[in-house]
Amino acid sequence: MRSVGVAFAALLATGAMPANAVSTISGSSVFLDASDPLAFNVDFAAQGANSSGATGQATFNFLGASSGNTVYSFSYNIANTSTGLSSNSRLGAFGLNVSVDNPTLSATGTPFSAMTNGGNFNGLGVRDLCFYAGPNCNGGGNAGINVATGEVNGTFTLTFTSATSSLSLTDFVARWQAAQNNGSTSGLGTPNAIPEASTWAMLLIGFAGIGLTARPRRAREKLAIA
Numbered sequence: 001m002r003s004v005g006v007a008f009a010a011l012l013a014t015g016a017m018p019a020n021a022v023s024t025i026s027g028s029s030v031f032l033d034a035s036d037p038l039a040f041n042v043d044f045a046a047q048g049a050n051s052s053g054a055t056g057q058a059t060f061n062f063l064g065a066s067s068g069n070t071v072y073s074f075s076y077n078i079a080n081t082s083t084g085l086s087s088n089s090r091l092g093a094f095g096l097n098v099s100v101d102n103p104t105l106s107a108t109g110t111p112f113s114a115m116t117n118g119g120n121f122n123g124l125g126v127r128d129l130c131f132y133a134g135p136n137c138n139g140g141g142n143a144g145i146n147v148a149t150g151e152v153n154g155t156f157t158l159t160f161t162s163a164t165s166s167l168s169l170t171d172f173v174a175r176w177q178a179a180q181n182n183g184s185t186s187g188l189g190t191p192n193a194i195p196e197a198s199t200w201a202m203l204l205i206g207f208a209g210i211g212l213t214a215r216p217r218r219a220r221e222k223l224a225i226a
Contacts, residue, residue, distance in 0.1 A: 022035070022036040023036040023037070023038035023062065024038075024193075025040055025191050025192070025193050028170060028171070028172075028188075028190060028191065029168050029169070029170045029191075030060075030168065030169040030170070030191050031166065031167075031168050032062050032072070032166060032167055032168070032169065033165070033166045034064070034065035034069040034072070034164065034165050034166060035064070035065070036064075037061070037062050037063055037064045038061075038062045039059065039060070039061045039062070039194045040059070040060055040191050040192060040193055040194055041057060041058065041059050041060075041191065041192045041193075041194060042057065042058045042059075042060065042172045042189040042190065042191050042192070043055070043056075043057050043189060043190050043192060044056040044057065044058070044091075044094070044172070044173075044174040044187050044188070044189040045187045045188070045189075046174075046176055046179065046185040046186065046187035047185070047186070047187045047188065048123060048185060048186075049180075049183060049185060050179040050180040050181050050183035050184065050185040051179065051180065051185045051187060052084070052179075052180050053082050053083050053084035053085050053179070053180065054082050054085065054089070054176040054179045054180070054185055054187065055081045055082050055083070055187075056078065056079060056080050056081055056082070056091045056094070056145075056174050056176075056189075057078070057079050057081050058076055058077065058078040058079075058094065058172075058174075058189070059076065059077045059078075059194070060074055060075075060076050060169075061074060061075045061076070062074055063075065065164070067159075068163050069163040069164050069165055070159060070160050070161070070162065070163055070164065071157055071158070071159050071160075072103075072157065072158045072159075072160075072164070072167070073155070073156075073157050074155065074156050074157070074158075075153070075154070075155045076109075076153065076154050076155070076156070077151055077152070077153050078091070078094060078145065078151060078152060078154075079145070079150060079151035080144075080145040080146060080147050080149070080150070080151075080176075081147075082147055082176065082179075085147070085178070085179055085180065086178060086182070087146060087147065087148060088142075088146065088178045089146060089147065089176060089177070089178045089179055090133075090139075090142075090143070090144030090145055090146040090149075090176065090177050090178060091144050091145045091146075091174055091175070091176055092132065092133045092134050092138075092139030092140070092143060092144030092145075092175050092176065092177045093112075093119070093121070093130060093131060093132040093133065093134070093136075093137045093138070093139050093144070093174065093175040094112075094130075094131050094172070094173065094174040094175070094189075095119045095121060095127030095128075095129055095130040095131065095137060095172075095173050095174075096127055096128065096129050096169050096170065096171060096172045096173070096189075097127055097128045097129070097169070097170045097171040098128045098129060098158065098167060098168075098169060099167050099168040099169075099170070100160060100164055100167045102116075102117070102161075103116065103128075103158040103159060103160050104116075104158070104159040104160075105129055105156060105157075105158060105159075106156060106157045106159070107131065107154060107155065107156035107157075108154055108155045108156070109131075109152060109153060109154020109155060109156075110152065110154075111133040111143055111144065111145070111152065112131040112132060112133050112152070112154060113131070113132055113133075114129065114130065114131050114132075114156060115129075115130050115132070115137075116128060116129055116130075118130065118137075119132070119136075119137035120136075120137055120138065121137055121138065121173050121175055121186045122138050122175070122184070122186055123186050124173050124186045124188070127171060127173060129156075129158075131154070131156075132175075133145070134177070137175065138175060138184070139175050139176070139177040139184060140177065142177075144176075144177060169191075171188075172188065172189030172190075172191065173186060173187070173188055173189060174186065174187055174189060
């Protein structure tokens with residue numbers, strides 16, 4: 001049984017990061033290779049004053065690079081997953097930093113507009129990219145995603161002046177309005193990998209293998225008792 005446990009641990013280790021992966025997640029940074037699309041989640045949690053219960057989750061899908069690796073295309077889904085807050089509470093903005101300077105940002109999706117190099121999130125500083133529903137990246141204007149709205153979808157592209165073979169996305173952040181005590185709050189986001197279909201299949205095979213190995217052992221124990 002110990003050998004099965006060791007094998008399953010190895011399966012988990014390899015399944016979390018397929019051997020042919022180039023784009024990858026390391027800590028709080030997402031590395032993207034122009035030729036290797038990647039989908040990943042970002043879990044947001046508010047911190048500091050008025051932060052209790054304010055959470056969110058985004059799924060980003062890097063679709064690949066085009067035009068000689070000068071255009072990086074993305075789709076996203078973002079949800080306000082807060083609990084214990086008023087129905088008026090809303091996720092009003094989110095942002096991140098990009099390792100390559102001065103990209104041109106083009107975005108679609110309601111209710112979020114987008115800006116570059118001007119997105120100041122109160123308490124957590126400026127981000128290279130900011131997606132905001134109110135007048136700016138600090139929210140306001142009674143705009144954003146409340147819990148009842150659930151989630152929204154959008155797309156964006158980053159265009160660079162020269163070929164860019166890779167880049168990193170870091171410092172994910174979100175902003176909530178009308179949180180605890182009807183105040184505003186910000187919080188950082190943690191990126192997480194989304195397992196590929198083949199990874200899930202490997203995990204299921206691993207669980208099945210453990211079950212099949214355990215059954216003969218139980219049968220032997222019953223015979224020994226008899």
